[in-house]
Amino acid sequence: MHSPKFKRHDDLSESLGKDYFLAAQVDFSTLASDLAALPGPCIVDLRLLGEDIDNSRTLLQLGFAKICVLAIFSAELPEAAPAEPAAPGPENSPETAVFRDAAWIERHAHNLRLGCFALNPNIPGESWLAVHRNMVEKSLASPRVLKFFQDDGFVSFRVHEDKAVIDFFSAVNRRQGTGSALMARLFAFARTQRVRSIEVVTECENIPACLFYQKNNFRLAQTAVIFHYHKN
Numbered sequence: 001m002h003s004p005k006f007k008r009h010d011d012l013s014e015s016l017g018k019d020y021f022l023a024a025q026v027d028f029s030t031l032a033s034d035l036a037a038l039p040g041p042c043i044v045d046l047r048l049l050g051e052d053i054d055n056s057r058t059l060l061q062l063g064f065a066k067i068c069v070l071a072i073f074s075a076e077l078p079e080a081a082p083a084e085p086a087a088p089g090p091e092n093s094p095e096t097a098v099f100r101d102a103a104w105i106e107r108h109a110h111n112l113r114l115g116c117f118a119l120n121p122n123i124p125g126e127s128w129l130a131v132h133r134n135m136v137e138k139s140l141a142s143p144r145v146l147k148f149f150q151d152d153g154f155v156s157f158r159v160h161e162d163k164a165v166i167d168f169f170s171a172v173n174r175r176q177g178t179g180s181a182l183m184a185r186l187f188a189f190a191r192t193q194r195v196r197s198i199e200v201v202t203e204c205e206n207i208p209a210c211l212f213y214q215k216n217n218f219r220l221a222q223t224a225v226i227f228h229y230h231k232n
């Protein structure tokens, strides 16, 4: 039995073809022995706040690889007195559970190639593509995740009370205004829902995405670092 400090992520394990554990409530004094007790082959994913330098050093000494720095962006929406009523029409109404064919999923799985799994050189191309396919498919299929589609692009997001959190944002034909059009629809919808802020997480390595969010009034709120430990 593996330690309960490591929670197996079933979907990711299936896509990667090996156990994928998320480390939670890490006790750094026992981490080395906890890792030794884990059955391999597996990958352990552990995340720290960007400024947590001491624990970052400990992880590197234990054999973790630093995969990427996540930028957590947030955009504040001005407080509207009453929620603006939504104008009727598909333009303003996000879709819920949708189906897209395999070719559509494949284009977006490739387009998200600056994701943390693709940035890990020990995860082969076919495996990170399988992860992306699985995650995009799940995001589309979930009725709780709302979506706007435009040309060959989409944004998916969840609304929790006064906050919207972006799940995926992808425009296959880049730099042609698709992302901006989707963002405008997301903001217009958010204003009808009394949403006060929109949050998105992207990899700092993804400069186009960082510039895109900044152009759309998002500000860097926090950073986090993803570490992976491979046990074979």
Ligand SMILES: CC(C)(COP(=O)(O)OP(=O)(O)OC[C@H]1O[C@@H](n2cnc3c(N)ncnc32)[C@H](O)[C@@H]1OP(=O)(O)O)[C@@H](O)C(=O)NCCC(=O)NCCS
Pocket (backbone or CB within 6 Å): 111, 112, 113, 114, 168, 169, 170, 171, 172, 173, 174, 175, 176, 177, 178, 179, 180, 181, 200, 201, 202, 203, 206, 207, 208, 209, 211, 212, 213, 215
């Ligand atoms: C990020 C993404 C959704 C942006 O969509 P897009 O349709 O390309 O964006 P737009 O054409 O509306 O560009 C709007 C602005 O974003 C910025 N921007 C977008 N791509 C950029 C790039 N490659 N380099 C510099 N700035 C860029 C620019 O400020 C641009 O305005 P400008 O063209 O007038 O200079 C798209 O690049 C994409 O799908 N990337 C791959 C998937 C991804 O990384 N998603 C985000 C993960 S969280």
